[in-house]
Amino acid sequence: MKNIEINPTEGLKLVGYGELVRRYFLEVIPHYVKSFIAEKGRRKTVIEGHRRTEIYTKRYDPGDNLEDHLTFALKFEGINLEILNALFLVVDRKELEHFIKETPAGKYARKIWFLYEYLMGKELDLYPSKVTNYVDLLDQSKYYTAKGIQHRRQKVTDNLLGDRLFCPMVRHTDNLKNYIDLQLNEKGMEVVGNYPEEVLRRAVSYLYTKETKSSFEIERATPDQKRAARFVELLRIADDREFFNKPSLLELQQATVDERFANNDFRTEQNYVGQTVSFGNEIVDFVAPKPEDIAELMEGMFYAYKRMMSSEVHPVVIAAAISFGFVFMHPFDDGNGRIHRFLVHNILAKRRFTPKGLIFPISATMLRKIKEYDETLELFSKPLLPLLDFELDSDGRMDVKNETAAHYKYIDMTAIAERLFGFIQDTIENELVSELEFILDYDKAKLAIREIVDMPDHLIDLFIRLCIENNGRLSKNKRKAKFEQLTNKEVAQMEECVRNAFNRTATDA
Secondary structure: OOOOOOOOOOOOEEEOOOHHHHOOOOOOOOOEEEEOOOOOOOOEEEHHHEEOOOOOOHHHHHOOHHHHHHHHHHHHHHHOHHHHHHHOOOOOOOHHHHHHOOOOOOOHHHHHHHHHHHHHHHOOOOOHHHHOOEEEOOOOOOOOOOOOOEOOOOEEOOOOOEEEEEOOEOOOOHHHHHHHHHOOHHHHHHHHHOOOHHHHHHHHHHHHHHHHHHHHOOOOOOOOOHHHHHHHHHOOOOOOOOOOHHHHEEEEEEEOOOHHHHHOOOOOOOOEEEEEEEEEEEEEEEEOOOOHHHHHHHHHHHHHHHHHHHHOOOHHHHHHHHHHHHHOOOOOOHHHHHHHHHHHHHHHHHHOOOOOOOOOOOOHHHHHHHHHHHHHHHHHHHHHHHOEEEEEOOOEEEEOOOEEEEHHOEEOOOOHHHHHHHHHHHHHHHHHHHHHHHHHHHHHHHHHHHOOOOOOHHHHHHHHHHHHHHHOOOOHHHHHHHHHOOOOHHHHHHHHHHHHHOOOOOOOO
């Protein structure tokens, strides 16, 4: 028998943002929730990944007018600035004015009034509100919010994370609450507190180097010694300096790329991320904003950063919004990914989430879980791609034909913040512990080898490394080339020291 897929929303009435998008043919990234009204049956929620379908009973039916669906959307689906921006560009403003005049004290009418003027940059033909109470634009129980700015005209308190040029949205979810309850910053301090000062001192140097190598390797790049050293030095001062400003970002870019491709300003060419499958055949995975939009978008990002950093927003939420927002802007010709991961460290360090003078090797975790990291980037890039009208010429140059800036201004970072929390938890519980334990095991092996043969440190280091790389045994070729002066008994005893220290099982070389 053939399986027949049943559409749970067939025959239901679409309401809220979904209906506004359908009715006004809005080209937008889909909202995280889609709502329907059922003639019969009970209230129902269907969750698929990071998206939800809400089926309401008939008593929730808002009506059919513009203001009905707008009010329903704000009341039950939250605030989606991209959809509202696209909507306000095409609706008759007089229709909005009439609705607001009819319910001048209503909190949703005042929010719609504020949002129109906020997003469009022009006033409706309305007198200032006479009500005395202010209403928060974002419900603090549902969203991460910044310090409020009161607007007397509508008696609305703007507590968004940014402004009209760039404003990420992060909703409260059970996942985010659970991560925050773990108090990963304290867990990191606890892990560090379990190791001697000397081990930590040596670990710090190694972790900076490993983070640099991992960050470059994610992009299949190998830095020369000079660039790697410069990147390490920048990581070392990440907890003392603000890097999210234009001069510092340019400094980072110049430090991380070949000097021949360093930028002196934000890019002036269209860029994208893709892969060549054959000559003249390119698969495009991500398209960055148009170069003429970059300056304004970055101005908005700088403001959002300052607003969040001066509020009580959780450090990981800020790091997600700014670092991933940055990589989606792709403001430079090269080096954007490395700077994006650097910004995670910078923000966590500035907010004292990471222990002073220490770094969590998050890029190493992202490299180890590269599929999950790519999927995190695709949370925005996949739904964005179908909205962009672009062409590639034979030289791989891209021309984006439609207006796209609004898609990048108002990104829902909720699922991305959840993923970043996951990477950080994995880093603290596994990657960091593994690196610190490695140093302890290394010291144990080195001390035991020195009791067998008193030879130079660099030779002991080489012996241990070669044994680890060969599952606990020194290969015959390496023995002959590097350690011919050792006896068979000494080599066997030294191999045993390495295996015991690192819990390795000997295998034939």
